[in-house]
Amino acid sequence: MSLRFEILATDGQARSGILHTSRGIVHTPAFMPVGTAGTVKAMLPESVAETGAEIILGNTYHLMLRPGAERIARLGGLHRFTNWPGPILTDSGGYQVMSLSSLREITEDGVKFRSHVDGSEHFLSPERAMEIQRLLGSDIRMVLDECPRFPASEKEIESSLALSMRWAKRSKAAFGGESGAACFGIVQGGTFAHLRERSVHELCAVGFDGYALGGLAVGEGQETMFAVVTQTAPQLPEQSPRYLMGVGKPDDIVGAVMRGVDMFDCVLPTRSGRNGQAFTFAGPLNLRNARHAEDPGPLDEACSCRVCRSYSRAYLHHVVKAGEIIAAMLLTWHNLAFYQDLMRALRAAIAQSALESFARSFLSRYGAESADDGG
Amino acid sequence: MSLRFEILATDGQARSGILHTSRGIVHTPAFMPVGTAGTVKAMLPESVAETGAEIILGNTYHLMLRPGAERIARLGGLHRFTNWPGPILTDSGGYQVMSLSSLREITEDGVKFRSHVDGSEHFLSPERAMEIQRLLGSDIRMVLDECPRFPASEKEIESSLALSMRWAKRSKAAFGGESGAACFGIVQGGTFAHLRERSVHELCAVGFDGYALGGLAVGEGQETMFAVVTQTAPQLPEQSPRYLMGVGKPDDIVGAVMRGVDMFDCVLPTRSGRNGQAFTFAGPLNLRNARHAEDPGPLDEACSCRVCRSYSRAYLHHVVKAGEIIAAMLLTWHNLAFYQDLMRALRAAIAQSALESFARSFLSRYGAESADDGG
Numbered sequence: 203m204s205l206r207f208e209i210l211a212t213d214g215q216a217r218s219g220i221l222h223t224s225r226g227i228v229h230t231p232a233f234m235p236v237g238t239a240g241t242v243k244a245m246l247p248e249s250v251a252e253t254g255a256e257i258i259l260g261n262t263y264h265l266m267l268r269p270g271a272e273r274i275a276r277l278g279g280l281h282r283f284t285n286w287p288g289p290i291l292t293d294s295g296g297y298q299v300m301s302l303s304s305l306r307e308i309t310e311d312g313v314k315f316r317s318h319v320d321g322s323e324h325f326l327s328p329e330r331a332m333e334i335q336r337l338l339g340s341d342i343r344m345v346l347d348e349c350p351r352f353p354a355s356e357k358e359i360e361s362s363l364a365l366s367m368r369w370a371k372r373s374k375a376a377f378g379g380e381s382g383a384a385c386f387g388i389v390q391g392g393t394f395a396h397l398r399e400r401s402v403h404e405l406c407a408v409g410f411d412g413y414a415l416g417g418l419a420v421g422e423g424q425e426t427m428f429a430v431v432t433q434t435a436p437q438l439p440e441q442s443p444r445y446l447m448g449v450g451k452p453d454d455i456v457g458a459v460m461r462g463v464d465m466f467d468c469v470l471p472t473r474s475g476r477n478g479q480a481f482t483f484a485g486p487l488n489l490r491n492a493r494h495a496e497d498p499g500p501l502d503e504a505c506s507c508r509v510c511r512s513y514s515r516a517y518l519h520h521v522v523k524a525g526e527i528i529a530a531m532l533l534t535w536h537n538l539a540f541y542q543d544l545m546r547a548l549r550a551a552i553a554q555s556a557l558e559s560f561a562r563s564f565l566s567r568y569g570a571e572s573a574d575d576g577g
Numbered sequence: 578m579s580l581r582f583e584i585l586a587t588d589g590q591a592r593s594g595i596l597h598t599s600r601g602i603v604h605t606p607a608f609m610p611v612g613t614a615g616t617v618k619a620m621l622p623e624s625v626a627e628t629g630a631e632i633i634l635g636n637t638y639h640l641m642l643r644p645g646a647e648r649i650a651r652l653g654g655l656h657r658f659t660n661w662p663g664p665i666l667t668d669s670g671g672y673q674v675m676s677l678s679s680l681r682e683i684t685e686d687g688v689k690f691r692s693h694v695d696g697s698e699h700f701l702s703p704e705r706a707m708e709i710q711r712l713l714g715s716d717i718r719m720v721l722d723e724c725p726r727f728p729a730s731e732k733e734i735e736s737s738l739a740l741s742m743r744w745a746k747r748s749k750a751a752f753g754g755e756s757g758a759a760c761f762g763i764v765q766g767g768t769f770a771h772l773r774e775r776s777v778h779e780l781c782a783v784g785f786d787g788y789a790l791g792g793l794a795v796g797e798g799q800e801t802m803f804a805v806v807t808q809t810a811p812q813l814p815e816q817s818p819r820y821l822m823g824v825g826k827p828d829d830i831v832g833a834v835m836r837g838v839d840m841f842d843c844v845l846p847t848r849s850g851r852n853g854q855a856f857t858f859a860g861p862l863n864l865r866n867a868r869h870a871e872d873p874g875p876l877d878e879a880c881s882c883r884v885c886r887s888y889s890r891a892y893l894h895h896v897v898k899a900g901e902i903i904a905a906m907l908l909t910w911h912n913l914a915f916y917q918d919l920m921r922a923l924r925a926a927i928a929q930s931a932l933e934s935f936a937r938s939f940l941s942r943y944g945a946e947s948a949d950d951g952g
Contacts (some may be wrong), residue, residue, distance in 0.1 A: 240895060244902040269870065269895040277873055277891050285887045476902075495644065498652055512660045516652050520615060520644040527619040527851075530902055 205342065205384035205411045207443045207464075211553045215435060215462035218552040221257075221443055223289040223341045224382040225281070228256040230443065231459045231548050233541045234291060234467040239264040240274075240284045243472050244530040245538070247286040253507065253535065254542030257289040257341075259467045262334050263298030266324065267317045271337040279339030291386075291467070292340035294331040294373070297416075297448070300349045308348065310365070328372035336380065344414065345373035347388045352420040359392035366390045367404045374408050384411035386445060392417055393426055395433050402437045412443040415463070419448040428457050435462035452481060452544055452568060456561050459548050471541050475534030478522040482540065485569045487515075489533065494519040507539035580717065580759035580786045582818045582839075586928045590810060590837035593927040596632075596818055598664040598716045599757040600656070603631040605818065606834045606923050608916045609666060609842040614639040615649075615659045618847050619905040620913070622661040628882065628910065629917030632664040632716075634842045637709050638673030642692045642699065646712040654714030666761075666842070667715035669706040669748070672791075672823070675724045683723060685740070703747035711755065719789065720748035722763045727795040734767035741765045742779045749783050759786035761820060767792055768801055770808050777812045787818040790838070794823040803832050810837035827856060827919055827943060831936050834923050846916050850909030853897040857915065860944045862890075864908065869894040882914035 206222040207230075221228040235242045235250055237258045242250050250258060260280055265271060277283050280290055296313075299306060303315035303324075312327030331346035347366040350359055370387050377385040387410035391397030405413060415434060418427045431446065438444055445465035446458050455466055471481065478489045482502040487494070500510035501518065509518075509532045521529040544564075551560035581597040582605075596603040610617045610625055612633045617625050625633060635655055640646060652658050655665055671688075674681060678690035678699075687702030706721040722741040725734055745762050752760040762785035766772030780788060790809060793802045806821065813819055820840035821833050830841055846856060855862045857877035862869070875885035876893065884893075884907045896904040919939075926935035 239899050239901065240892070241901050241903040244906075246903070246906065268899055269891070273871060273891075276871060277889060283889070283892055283895075285892075496648060496651060514652060514658070516644070516648070517615070517658055517660075520658075524614050524643055526614065526616050527902060527905055528616040528621070531619075531621065531906070 204380075204382050205443075207412070207441060209441070211555075213552040213555045213557040214460065216459050216548075216552050216557050217462065217464060218549040219443075219464065221289075223257075223384070225287065225289045225341055226256065228289055229545075229549060230464040231455075231545055231552075232257060232465050233455070233545045234259045234465065235538050235541075236261070236467055236469045236472060237284065237286070237290075238469075239268065240280070242534075242538075244476060244527070244534045245472075247284060249535055250286070250538065251288065253538040254546065255538060257291060258286060260284075260290050260292045260338060260340060261298060262292050262295035262331060262338070263302065265338060266295060266326075266334050267319050267322075271334040275337040275339070279337075281339060289341040290338075291342035292335045292338055292344065293447070294344040294346040295326050295334070296331070296346050297349045299326060300351070308365075310368075312346070313348075328369040329376040332373055332376040332385075336383075340383070342384045342386060342412070343377060344386050345370045345388055345410075347390055347416055349417060349420075350390075350392065352392075352417075352422055354392060356392075356394055356397070359390075359394060359397055363390045363392075363397055363401055367401065370405060371408055374410065386410055386412040386414050388414045388416040388447070389434060389438075390417050393422055393430060398430060398434050399437060402434060406439060410442070412445060412465075413438045414445040414447050416447050418446065419450050419454070419468075424454060424457070427454070428461060431458050431461040431463060452541070453565060455544065456548065456564055459552075460557060460561060471537035472534050475537045476530040478529065478533065479537075480518070480533050480540075481537050483564070484567055489515070489518050489522045489529075491519075501536055502540070505536065505539065505543065507536050509533075509536040509539070579755075579757050580818075582787070582816060584816070586930075588927040588930045588932040589835065591834050591923075591927050591932050592837065592839060593924040594818075594839065596664075598632075598759070600662065600664045600716055601631065603664055604920075604924060605839040606830075606920055606927075607632060607840050608830070608920045609634045609840065610913050610916075611636070611842055611844045611847060612659065612661070612665075613844075614643065615655070617909075617913075619851060619902070619909045620847075622659065624910055625661070625913065626663065628913040629921065630913060632666060633661060635659075635665050635667045635713060635715060636673060637667050637670035637706060637713070638677065640713060641670060641701075641709050642694050642697075646709040650712040650714070654712075656714060664716040665713075666717035667710045667713055667719065668822070669719040669721040670701050670709070671706070671721050672724045674701060675726070683740075685743075687721070688723075703744040704751040707748055707751040707760075711758075715758070717759045717761060717787070718752060719761050720745045720763055720785075722765055722791055724792060724795075725765075725767065727767075727792075727797055729767060731767075731769055731772070734765075734769060735772055738765045738767075738772055738776055742776065745780060746783055749785065761785055761787040761789050763789045763791040763822070764809060764813075765792045768797055768805060773805060773809045774812060777809060781814060785817070787820060787840075788813045789820040789822050791822050793821065794825050794829070794843075799829060799832070802829070803836060806833050806836040806838060827916070828940055830919065831923065831939055834927075835932060835936060846912035847909050850912045851905040853904065853908065854912075855893070855908050855915075856912050858939070859942055864890070864893050864897045864904075866894075876911055877915070880911065880914065880918065882911050884908075884911040884914070
C-alpha cells in the first residue's frame, strides 16, 4: 500500500493522525481546498500552502473537459501543470457529471454526457475515470460512483448502490496497484442504514486504501448527515482514513470529526470568499454590510493570517463593494486560513482528549456574529 | 523641498537617478503601476513590490467617490488603508472627471460632475483636489488641470491651457508646503509648441517639485507625442523629475526615456493582464491563442519573475480560456515584472552610456512575436 495512515490520538470516535503520501504528509483531520479546474480559485498555490493546507482536491470532470487529461499528462501531470508540489486527491468526475453536465445516459458500462463548457459528448466509465486520474498523476484517486439525486426512494437508492458497487470493483481493478498512488472507495446508500451497511461490507471485501462517505451534503440536512456518519464511520476499518465528501460548514466539520471523520473538502471557503463572505470564530461575516465601512479592525482578532495582519474590515468592505479582484483574493485566503486553523484546533483538542469541550465552546461562539449579519 | 531628485547618470537627453521621498527611494526612469481604487488590480501589494515597483499611483477621482477621502483619512491614510508602505503618487482627478463622469460643468472655480458609480453630484476645484490628496496622504500630488479632448482646435487648447495654469497656481497655493509631500505641475498645450512653451514658463514661474507632461497619449500617435516630448523636456528644469502621464506601451517608454522623461504610469500592464495579454521582450503575446495550448515553456525565457519560474504558457492558456481569476493574477504579475525589468534595463543602459544601442536592439526584438499573434 502506497498510503500509510498513522493514528496519533483518539478522543471518543474522533481520531487525529498523519497520512503519509509519496508527496508529503497530511495531518488529519484535514481540510482539502478545492482546486476545481487546476486552480484553487483566486489563490496562488504557495498562498494555499501558507494557509496551512497540505493537500488539495482536483476535479476530474472539469480537467477532462478542459484542458484534457492527456494534455495535462503530456505537460508533466497535474502537480507540475498547476505548480502545486504537495499531495492531490482527485474525485472521479461522477458527482459533477450528475450536477453540471446535460444529457446524461447511464448504462452498466458508464455514463455518456455533454460538456457544460461546449456541449461536446464524453463518456466516463470506471476504467476511464481511473485512467484520467492516472494521467493527472494524483496521489489519492476515487472510484467512479453513481450519485443519486436527493431525495430518492429506497428502491432507487438500492439499485443505484448496486451499480456503484459494481463500478467500485471495476475501478479498483483498473487502478491496479500503481506505486505511489492510493485508491479510495465510496460508501453510498443514501439515508438508509442497511444500505450504507451493505455498501461498507462490499467495499471492504474489495479493499481500498481509504473510504469516503458519498451522497451526503446534498440537501438531507445536518441532523440526517450526522446520523449516517454516526452509524457508518465505526463500521469502516479503523486503520483506514475516512473522507466525508463535499462537507462542509464549520459546524458540519466539527460534528463529523467527533463522529470519526478524517478528511473533508468543500467549495464553501473559496466560493464564499468570492461572494464577500468571511468565516470567523465568532461566526460568518458579510463584508458588504455597511457596518464594516469604517471598521479599522481585522476580520478576526484571533486570526494570524496575512489578511488579518494587514487589512481592515473597512478595506475589505471597500474592495468587495468596488468588485475588485483583490476582494476575492483576500477573503478566499482568510477563509482557507480559518478552515486550516479550525482543523489545527480540532487536532489539538483530540490530542488533549478535550474535543467535546472544544466543540461546545466553538459552537457556542460561532453564530454569535452571524445572527445580525445575515452572513 | 521634501522631494530630492538625484541625477546619477545621463546619456544624451536621458537621465537615470533617484527620487528621495520620505517613504523610500525610487530609481528613475521609473514605472508606476496604477492602483486605481486602492488596489493595483489582481495584485497583493507585497507582490507589486516583488516585481520591483518602488512607487504606485492612486486615482483621486476613484477614491473620492468610493470609499471617500475623509473616510480613508479616518482610517489612517491611503498607505495604511491599502497596505502599501512605499511612496504613492496621486493624480488630481481631472483626467477621470473628463473621461468617466457625466454631466460635467466646468467653471473658473472648478468642475461639477456626476459619479459614474452612483450618479451622485460632486465638485472638484484645485483646492479640493489638493485637500483630497492631503487626506489620502500621498507623497507626490498633482495639480488639478483641465484635460481637453483630442483633437481640439488651437483656440480651445489655448483657452483650456489658460484655465489650467490659473488652476495650477491655486493648486500650489492650496498645497502650501506640507513637509514630507511634493507637488507636481502639469504642462499642457496640446500639440502646439508655443503653447507647451508658454505652459512650461508659467509653471516654472510658480515653481513645483516636479513637472508632468499632460494631455498626451490621448490619440495623437507616437510620432506626435515624441515630438512634444522632444521639444518640451529640455525646457523643464534639469534638476526636477519629469513625468509623462498615462504612458505607455513599452516602445513609447523607451522613446520617452531617450527624450528625457523620468517617470511613467499606465494601466496597460495591469489591464492587459486581465485580458489575457502578456508582454515579453520578443513582443506581446495573446494567451488565448491556441498555439500556446501545449507549450511547456515560460512566457519569456529571459524573465525571472515568479510566473515565468513556475508556470507554462500551456497553463496560462488554460486558465485564461477557463476565465479563472489566477489568469489575471499571474499575467498582471508578469506584466508588471516585465515593465520593471524594462525600466531596470533602461537605467543600466543610461549608466553605461549605451541607451541608443539598447533601444535599437530592444525595438528590433520587440514586435517579432506580436506580428503573428495579434497581441
